[in-house]
């Protein structure tokens with residue numbers, strides 16, 4: 001289904017940003033001379049803005065039905081946007097999720113399956129396409145595992161990092177915007193909040209709202225003891241009630257929502273909002289305690305970590321709530337088409353807006369999780385198959401290599417119906433078998449020797 005072909009290994013050719021066809025012809029000649037084939041002719045279309053809120057569960061936003069008032073700014077944005085109600089990350093860890101969002105390709109194809117792995121230099125990225133088509137490109141990231149050390153600066157004219165959980169990321173984003181806004185631009189703003197550790201501006205914000213249940217779960221001895229126990233990275237004053245930490249997580253969302261609102265207000269004030277394609281999404285969710293998995297992501301196959309918010313504000317398009325399943329792998333195809341630019345040569349995604357316009361209401365989405373042999377999830381709108389291959393995973397999950405849920409009736413994935421003869425399970429099993437035939441790349445290297453990175457990973461709860 002997806003053709004394998006050699007990838008161009010050269011860096012993008014830099015040319016002055018002139019819309020004239022002369023420069024495009026020169027660009028074509030330059031890249032052709034490197035043996036990479038001629039790039040498609042293109043000119044910049046709409047500005048594109050990516051606002052990524054790390055670790056943000058869709059179902060903790062008002063726009064997705066959450067009762068707490070965590071997200072007034074994002075909810076207002078959703079009312080002007082395409083709201084994808086069933087959107088998923090290809091892998092619930094920051095580095096592979098963002099690699100998938102930028103490349104449109106499933107992370108297992110190129111071996112980026114965990115945090116802090118480097119992007120293969122030959123993997124074509126959305127950013128390079130935009131830069132080659134004449135966009136000014138700028139980024140500000142506050143999560144260490146998507147910075148220049150891992151190749152995420154590829155295709156950017158301005159790439160800045162700011163390890164900050166407050167307003168400094170927005171301030172820096174506006175400074176970057178000022179440098180690129182006079183030309184057609186692509187801006188990526190990546191907020192690390194509400195990723196652990198939880199340090200909201202107001203601890204008490206959601207503590208007394210009647211949604212605060214009381215139970216007690218002990219702390220585990222390591223950062224990774226997230227099954228059946230609380231990880232130490234979240235500990236505050238010895239509190240053992242997970243709902244206390246959920247309230248802190250929600251308060252963190254409210255903080256970052258205010259920053260997203262400030263950024264959107266500024267775009268509107270600079271008269272850039274209505275000429276831009278603006279996407280708000282998350283790289284993955286957070287377990288919080290579902291299925292006995294506490295305040296982590298990456299290790300388990302359920303929708304608490306797989307499902308993400310995905311909002312797309314499209315100039316000239318009426319707002320809509322869309323049930324068609326979507327994945328972050330769809331972003332390059334969708335945005336390039338919406339901006340009138342040529343698609344990347346290879347993709348595992350689709351143009352979501354074209355699919356909606358064509359009347360498509362369902363499709364199969366395959367996602368993965370886990371750190372050894374991958375846990376694989378094959379889902380449609382109404383049903384989901386999970387395949388668990390690793391012995392250690394089986395010990396902490398349900399113990400069944402196959403799990404099957406009718407997610408229309410059981411969105412919490414509580415009643416495992418595997419092996420009960422549901423025809424949908426057989427159909428998803430066939431899709432799984434086909435996926436298992438797809439070649440996988442060896443795992444990409446990690447920057448293990450980087451002492452600064454180790455410190456940063458510990459702060460995010462990723463290393464012991």
Ligand SMILES: [Zn+2]
Pocket residue numbers: 054055093094095195283284
């Ligand atoms: Zn993340």
